[in-house]
Amino acid sequence: MKKPITMALAGNPNAGKTTLFNELTGSRQHVGNYPGITVDHKRGHFTYKDQKVTITDLPGTYSLTAYSVEEIVSRDFLTNNRPDVVINIVDASNLERNLYLTTQFLEMGVPLIIALNMIDVAKDRGITVRCEKLAELLGVQVVPIIARSGQGTEELIKQAIEVAQSEKIWNPKDISYGDDLDEVLMKIVSIISDSSFLSSTYPPHYTGIKYLEHDDQILTLGQKADPVIAQKLEQMVGAISDHLLKTMEVYPESMIADHRYGFIKSIIRQGVLTHKFDIDRLYTSDKIDKVLTNRLIGPVIMLLILFGLYQFTFSWSELPVSWMESLFGWMGGIADTTLPDGPLKSMLISGVIDGVGGVLGFVPLIMFMFFGIAILEDSGYLARVAFMMDRIFRIFGLHGSSVMPFIVSGGIAGGCAVPGVMATRTLRSPKERMATLLTVPFMNCGAKVPVLVLLIGAFFTDHQALYMFLFTMLAWFVALVVAKFLRMTVLKGEATPFVMELPPYRFPTLRGLVIHTWERTWQYIKKAGTVILGISIILWALMTYPGLPESQQDNFSAKRTAISQSYPESIRSELLAYNQETGELSKKGKQLKAELTIIDQEESGAGLRYSIAGKIGTFLEPVSSLAGFDWRTNIALLGGFAAKEVIISTLGTAYSMGEVEVDASDSLGERLVRDPHWNSVVAVAVLIFIMFYAPCFVTVVCIAKEAGSWKWAFFSMAFNTVFAFLAAFLVFQIGNLLG
Amino acid sequence: MTLKDLNKKCRCLAKKVQQCTVSQHCVGQHGPLSETCHAGKVKICKITGDRKLCARMASLGVLAGEEAEIICPKKGSQCLLKIQGGTLSLDHTTSSNIIVQSV
Numbered sequence: 001m002k003k004p005i006t007m008a009l010a011g012n013p014n015a016g017k018t019t020l021f022n023e024l025t026g027s028r029q030h031v032g033n034y035p036g037i038t039v040d041h042k043r044g045h046f047t048y049k050d051q052k053v054t055i056t057d058l059p060g061t062y063s064l065t066a067y068s069v070e071e072i073v074s075r076d077f078l079t080n081n082r083p084d085v086v087i088n089i090v091d092a093s094n095l096e097r098n099l100y101l102t103t104q105f106l107e108m109g110v111p112l113i114i115a116l117n118m119i120d121v122a123k124d125r126g127i128t129v130r131c132e133k134l135a136e137l138l139g140v141q142v143v144p145i146i147a148r149s150g151q152g153t154e155e156l157i158k159q160a161i162e163v164a165q166s167e168k169i170w171n172p173k174d175i176s177y178g179d180d181l182d183e184v185l186m187k188i189v190s191i192i193s194d195s196s197f198l199s200s201t202y203p204p205h206y207t208g209i210k211y212l213e214h215d216d217q218i219l220t221l222g223q224k225a226d227p228v229i230a231q232k233l234e235q236m237v238g239a240i241s242d243h244l245l246k247t248m249e250v251y252p253e254s255m256i257a258d259h260r261y262g263f264i265k266s267i268i269r270q271g272v273l274t275h276k277f278d279i280d281r282l283y284t285s286d287k288i289d290k291v292l293t294n295r296l297i298g299p300v301i302m303l304l305i306l307f308g309l310y311q312f313t314f315s316w317s318e319l320p321v322s323w324m325e326s327l328f329g330w331m332g333g334i335a336d337t338t339l340p341d342g343p344l345k346s347m348l349i350s351g352v353i354d355g356v357g358g359v360l361g362f363v364p365l366i367m368f369m370f371f372g373i374a375i376l377e378d379s380g381y382l383a384r385v386a387f388m389m390d391r392i393f394r395i396f397g398l399h400g401s402s403v404m405p406f407i408v409s410g411g412i413a414g415g416c417a418v419p420g421v422m423a424t425r426t427l428r429s430p431k432e433r434m435a436t437l438l439t440v441p442f443m444n445c446g447a448k449v450p451v452l453v454l455l456i457g458a459f460f461t462d463h464q465a466l467y468m469f470l471f472t473m474l475a476w477f478v479a480l481v482v483a484k485f486l487r488m489t490v491l492k493g494e495a496t497p498f499v500m501e502l503p504p505y506r507f508p509t510l511r512g513l514v515i516h517t518w519e520r521t522w523q524y525i526k527k528a529g530t531v532i533l534g535i536s537i538i539l540w541a542l543m544t545y546p547g548l549p550e551s552q553q554d555n556f557s558a559k560r561t562a563i564s565q566s567y568p569e570s571i572r573s574e575l576l577a578y579n580q581e582t583g584e585l586s587k588k589g590k591q592l593k594a595e596l597t598i599i600d601q602e603e604s605g606a607g608l609r610y611s612i613a614g615k616i617g618t619f620l621e622p623v624s625s626l627a628g629f630d631w632r633t634n635i636a637l638l639g640g641f642a643a644k645e646v647i648i649s650t651l652g653t654a655y656s657m658g659e660v661e662v663d664a665s666d667s668l669g670e671r672l673v674r675d676p677h678w679n680s681v682v683a684v685a686v687l688i689f690i691m692f693y694a695p696c697f698v699t700v701v702c703i704a705k706e707a708g709s710w711k712w713a714f715f716s717m718a719f720n721t722v723f724a725f726l727a728a729f730l731v732f733q734i735g736n737l738l739g
Numbered sequence: 740m741t742l743k744d745l746n747k748k749c750r751c752l753a754k755k756v757q758q759c760t761v762s763q764h765c766v767g768q769h770g771p772l773s774e775t776c777h778a779g780k781v782k783i784c785k786i787t788g789d790r791k792l793c794a795r796m797a798s799l800g801v802l803a804g805e806e807a808e809i810i811c812p813k814k815g816s817q818c819l820l821k822i823q824g825g826t827l828s829l830d831h832t833t834s835s836n837i838i839v840q841s842v
Contacts, residue, residue, distance in 0.1 A: 063798040067791070094824040097800055214790065250803070251790050257797030261823070286810050286826065289819055290778070293810075387828040391817055400830060497792060498830035499799065502819065 004052040005164045006081065010074055010105070011089035012098050013060030014503040016117040018042075020089060020147040021057040024157065041077055048157050056083065062097075062501075064104045065210065065253070066217040069425050075217075078110055079201050084164035085111045087156065092122035092129050092144070093504075095273060099264045100257075102138065106173035108206050113160050114142040115152075121504075125283060126276030137267045139173075148509065172205040177259040181212060181252060184240045188212070188233055197229045198222060211237050213253040285380075285504040293384050302388060305381070306412060309372040310465045310472075313365060320364035325667050328357030347540055354668075355536030355649030359528040362450040367521045369449070373412055374516035378508035382407060383500070390498045396480040397487025400498035401427050402436040410443035411476065416523070417441045417699040421706055431493035435483045437706055438716050441695035442479035444472055446524055447644030451690050454648060458669035459683040475691055482723070528645065536649045539639050542613035543653060548606060556603040563595050608632070608654065627689065627725060628682040628732035637689065643696050681735030685728040692724035772818060773834040778809050781839040788836035799827060801837060 009017045025044030042057045058077055059070035066072050078086065088105055090098040105112050116131060135142040141159050145152035176182055185208050191197070192204040198221060202210070210218040211233050222230035241252055248255070292298055332353045339345040376382050385407070390400030402424070403411070409420025420440040427433035444452060456467045487493070548556075564572055567588065575592055577583030585593060608614045609631065616638065617631030624634050636650035648668070655671045672678045694717040695703070704713035775781060783805045786793050800823035801807070807822040818834050820827045829837070 065794065065798065067795055067798065097823045097825045100798070100800065100823075213794065249785065251793050253790075253794040254786065254797040254802065257794075257800075258802050261800055261802065286821060289810055289826065293819060383828075387817065387819070390828075390830055394830065400828075495832065497795075497833040498817075498828070499795060499833055500828050501799070502826045502828050504826075 002051050004054055005085070005161060006083040007053055007055045007160060007164070008058055008077060008081075008083040008086045009055060009089060010058045010078070010086055010101070011060060011117075012062055012091065012094075012101060013070075013501065015060065015089040015091045015098060016147040017057055017060065017089050020087075020115065020117070020145070020153065021055065023147055023150050023153055024055060041073060048154075048161060051161055053157070053161070056081075062101060064101070064108065065213050065215050068428060072217060078108065083110075085113055085160050087113055087115050087160055089115045089117050089147070092116045092119045093125055093127060095122075095127075095129060096261070096264055096268060097501075099267070100260055103173070103175060103260045103263055106138070106140075107175065107209060109170045109172035109203050111163055111168070111170050112140045113156070113163050114138070114140055115147075115156050116142055116144045117147050119144045120146050128274045128276070130272050130274075133270065134267070134272045137270060137272065172203045174205070175259060175263050177212075177256045180240060180244065181255055181259075184236060185209065185212060188236060191229065191233065195226065195229050197233075198225055209256065212240070213256060214241075214251070283504065288505055289384070289502070292381070293388060298384075298388050302385060305376070306472075307465070307469050309369075309376070309412060310469050312372055313368045314465045314468065317365040317368040321361060324361040324364060328353055328361055329667070331357065343544070346544060347537065350543075350653045351537045351540030352533065354652035355540065355646075356528055356533050357652070359450065359532050359645045359649055360525065362453060363521065363525060365453060366446055366449065366524050367517060369412075369446075370520040371513060371517045373407075373415075374513045375508055376412070378506065378512050378516070380503045380505045383502050386500065387502065392480070394495065394498075396484040397432070397491075397495065398436060398439075398480070398483050399427055399429065399432045399496060400500065402432065405436050405440050406443055406476070406479065409440040410445040410448065412472070415443065416445050416447075417443065417695055418702050420445075421699060421702045424706065427496075429493065429496040431487070431491045432496060434707060434712065435486045435491050437703060438486060438712065438719075439479040439483045441699055441703075441716065441720065442475055442482065442692055444475050444691060445644065446520075447647075447696070448690060450645070450648050452687060454651075454669050455672075455683045455687055458673050459678075459680045471687065471691070478692060478727075527643070531643055532645045532649060535639065535642050535646045536653065539613065539635070539646065539650050540653055543608055543611045543635065543650075545611060548603065548610055552606065552610075553603070556599055556606075559599050560596055563592070563599065567592050613638075626732070627728035628685040629689070629728075630677050633686060637693070640690065641694060641697060643698070644690070647690060681732060684735065685732040688731050689724045689728035692720055692727060694718075694721045694724075769838065769840050771835045772809070772820070772829070772837040772839050773831050775809060775818075775839060775841070777841070780806060780808050780842045782806050782842050783837060784840050785838040786836060787838065788833075792833065792836060796833075796837070799823070800825075801827070806842065807839075 009021055011017050021042070021044060025046050041059065044055050044057070046053055046055065056077065058074040061068070061071045061074050064071060064075045064078075066075070077083075086105060088102050090102065102112075102114065114134070116129060116134075119129070122129060129144070131142040131144055141163065143152055143156040143159055145156055147153065177185065185205075188208040188211060189204045192199070192207050197204070198207050198218070201221070202218075207218065207222075211222070214237070219230070219234070222233065237252070244250055244252055244255060250258075292301055332349055335345065335348050335353060339348065376385075382404075386400050386403035389403045393400055393402055405420045405423040405427075407415065408423050409415045409417045417440055420443065421437055424433050424436045424440070427436060452468060452471055453464075456464050456471070460467045571586070571588045571592055574583060574586060574589040575596075578585050578589065578593070609618060613635045614631060617634035620634045621629075621631045624630075624637075629637065632654040633651070635654055636647045639646035639650040651672070652668045655668060655675065672683075694700070700713045700717060703716050704710045707713065769784065772781070783801060783803055785803055786796050786801065796802075801820070805822060807820050810819040810821055810826065817828060817830050820829055820834075
C-alpha cells in the first residue's frame with residue numbers, strides 16, 4: 001500500500017476551493033458565493049489509482065500575514081501540518097490579485113501546484129491565460145480546471161500527486177523588495193540563520209519578511225523563542241521603517257506588497273495574459289452593481305427582494321404545509337381509533353404525533369425559505385446586502401462583517417444561531433465580535449419560524465407574509481438597538497474598518513441550490529427526529545405524571561355517573577351504541593354526550609395542571625400572566641430553553657391534552673384561536689417573548705465557547721429573558737388598554 | 740406661489756437628485772476617496788491611516804500609483820472600488836484614508 005498523501009487547498013476567498021473539495025471528496029461542504037464561508041479548515045479523503053489522499057480545505061485568504069483569523073488558520077496549518085503539496089486555486093478571471101497569495105507561497109517555499117480555476121469565466125470575459133508560460137515563469141505546474149463541472153480535476157490530482165511524491169527541494173523564492181529592504185532583509189536572514197531563530201517553524205527568509213511586515217503573530221512567537229534576538233531584529237526593522245516613512249511615507253509592508261504586485265505584473269506582461277476586449281471595460285457584474293448597490297435605489301431593491309422572498313415562501317408552501325397538517329391529523333385519528341386507551345396511546349398522540357408532527361409539518365415552508373436564501377447567496381447578492389447594511393450597522397456599533405452571522409442566524413428568517421455564533425469568528429475586533437455574538441440569537445431562526453407562522457397564520461390570517469416581514473424587521477431592529485446599547489455600555493470601543501472583496505454575480509447551479517436547500521432542511525428534519533422527539537416525550541411525561549390522585553378521579557367518575565343516571569336508560573344505551581359506531585344520537589343523546597365531554601375536559605385539564613410541568617407553569621402564572629401567558633404557555637416556553645422547536649410541539653401537546661375528544665384533525669392554530677385565553681394581543685406578546693428570550697441551550701454553550709467564558713453565556717440568558725419579558729409585558733398591557 | 744417659484748423649486752430638487760445619481764466630473768482633483776463624487780477612473784496618491792490599515796490595503800493591491808475605478812460612489816459613506824481585477828467594498832473610515840486623484 002502506498003503511503004497516504006496530504007494535500008491542502010488554498011486560495012483567495014471565492015476562488016472555488018470548497019467547490020473543488022466537494023468535487024474531489026464527494027462531500028457536501030457548504031459552498032457560497034460569499035467571502036468567509038469557510039472559517040476553519042475541513043478535512044476529506046479520496047483515493048486516486050490506489051493512492052490514498054487526505055485533503056484539507058483552508059479558509060480563503062488574500063495574504064499569509066496575520067491580518068485576519070482566516071489567514072492565521074491557513075498559515076498555521078501550512079507550518080504545523082506541512083502538507084505534501086499545496087494546491088493553490090487561482091481564479092483565472094482575476095489572475096493579478098490571486099497571484100498575490102501565490103507569491104507568498106513561493107516565499108514560504110511550500111511544495112506548490114496551481115489549479116487555474118474558472119477558465120470558462122475568463123474565456124467569457126475575453127481573457128486567455130497561457131498556462132505553460134505562467135508555469136515556466138513561476139517555476140510551478142499550472143493546471144487549468146473548471147471546479148464546478150469537474151473539468152481538469154483528474155489531471156490536477158495526477159500532477160499534484162507527482163509533486164507530492166517528487167524529491168524536489170522547495171526553496172523559498174527570492175523576490176526583490178527594493179534596495180533598502182533587500183539590504184536589511186539580507187542582514188536579518190543572516191542573524192536568523194546563525195541563531196536558528198524560529199527555524200523549526202519557518203524558513204529564515206520567510207521569518208525575515210514577516211518581521212519586516214510587522215506580523216504580530218511572528219513577533220510574539222519571536223519574543224517567546226529568544227527575546228534578545230527578537231529585540232535586535234525589531235530594532236533593525238524599526239530603523240528601516242522610520243527611514244521609509246521619512247523618505248517615502250510608506251511602511252515596509254506596503255513596500256513589500258508593492259514589489260510583490262510588481263513581480264506579478266512582470267510575469268503577466270511576458271505574454272501570460274491576453275485580453276480580447278478592452279482591458280478597462282466594466283463587466284456585467286460591475287454594471288449590475290451600479291444599480292443594485294446604488295445609494296438610493298439599492299436599499300429599496302433589497303427590501304423588495306427580501307419581501308419577495310417571503311411572498312414566494314408563503315404562497316408556494318401553503319399547499320404542501322396543509323398536506324402535512326392533514327397527514328399528521330390523519331395519523332392522530334388512526335392512532336386514536338386503533339390504539340387502546342392508556343399511557344402508550346397518550347404518548348403517541350400527544351407526545352409524538354402532536355409534538356414532532358407540529359415541527360415536521362413546517363418542513364415544506366422551511367425548504368422553500370432555504371431555497372430562496374440559497375439563490376440569494378449563490379448569486380452573490382448576499383455579499384452586496386452586507387455592503388449596503390454596513391452603513392446601518394456602523395450606526396449601531398457593529399461591523400459590516402456582522403451581517404453574515406445575522407443572516408446565518410435567521411436574518412432572512414430560517415437560519416440557526418449556532419453557525420451564526422460561529423460565523424462571528426470573521427470579525428477582528430473582540431468588542432464588535434462580542435456585540436454580534438450576543439445579538440445574533442435575536443434573529444428568527446428556523447425553530448422560531450414555525451411558531452411565527454403558526455401564530456401569525458392563526459391570528460393574522462389575511463396578511464401572513466406582511467406580518468412575517470414586519471416581525472423579521474422587528475428582530476433586526478431590536479438586535480441592532482441592543483447592540484448599540486452594549487457598545488455604549490459594557491462593550492465600549494473603537495470601530496474597525498470594513499473592507500471586503502465582492503464576488504462577481506454568478507448564475508446559481510441547480511445542483512448547488514438543491515444541495516444547499518437539502519443540507520439545511522435535513523438538519524431541521526434530523527433535529528425534529530432526534531432531539532425534539534426526545535424532549536417532546538420528556539415534556540409529555542412531565543405533563544402526564546404523576547396523574548390525578550384517585551380521590552379526584554373518583555370525584556369525576558361520580559359526576560359522570562350522576563349525569564348519566566339523570567337520563568333514561570334508553571338514552572344511555574343510545575350513547576353506548578353511538579360510541580361503538582353502531583347507532584345515531586337523538587337530541588337528548590347529544591345533550592348527554594356534551595355534558596359528559598365537559599366533565600372529561602375538566603378532568604383532563606385538572607390532570608395537566610396537577611402534573612409536574614403543570615405545577616411549574618402554575619407556579620409561574622402570577623408573574624407570567626402580567627404579559628398574558630397562562631400556565632400552559634409557560635410550559636411551552638420553559639421547553640423552549642432546551643430547543644426552540646419544542647415550543648410548538650409543547651403547545652401542541654398541552655393544548656391537545658387539555659381538550660380531549662376534540663376532532664383529531666384540528667390544527668394547533670385552530671385550537672388556539674378557539675381557546676378563550678388567546679387573542680391577537682396575547683399572540684403578539686407571546687411572539688415578542690419567544691423572539692427575544694434566552695437562546696436555546698446549544699446556542700448558549702456555543703456562546704460560552706466562542707466568548708471564552710460562561711459569564712457571557714449567562715449574561716445572554718438573563719439579559720435576553722428580562723428584556724423579552726418586559727417587551728411582552730408592555731405589548732400585552734398597552735394592547736389591552738387600547739382594546 | 741408663482742409658476743416661476745415652482746419651477747425654481749423643482750429645479751433645486753432636480754439638482755439634489757442629480758447630485759445623488761448622476762456623475763459629476765471633477766478631473767484632476769485631489770482628495771479622499773470618500774469625498775469623490777463621481778464614478779470613473781482615479782489614481783491612488785497615498786494611503787493614510789494606521790499601520791494595519793495601510794498593510795491591509797497593500798495586500799489587496801490598493802497601493803500608491805495604482806489606477807482604480809470607482810463603480811458606485813456614495814459620497815460620505817461607502818464605495819465600491821474596482822482594482823487589480825477585483826471589486827472592493829470599502830467603508831467610510833477606509834475610503835477617507837485613501838487619497839485619490841481623478842484621471
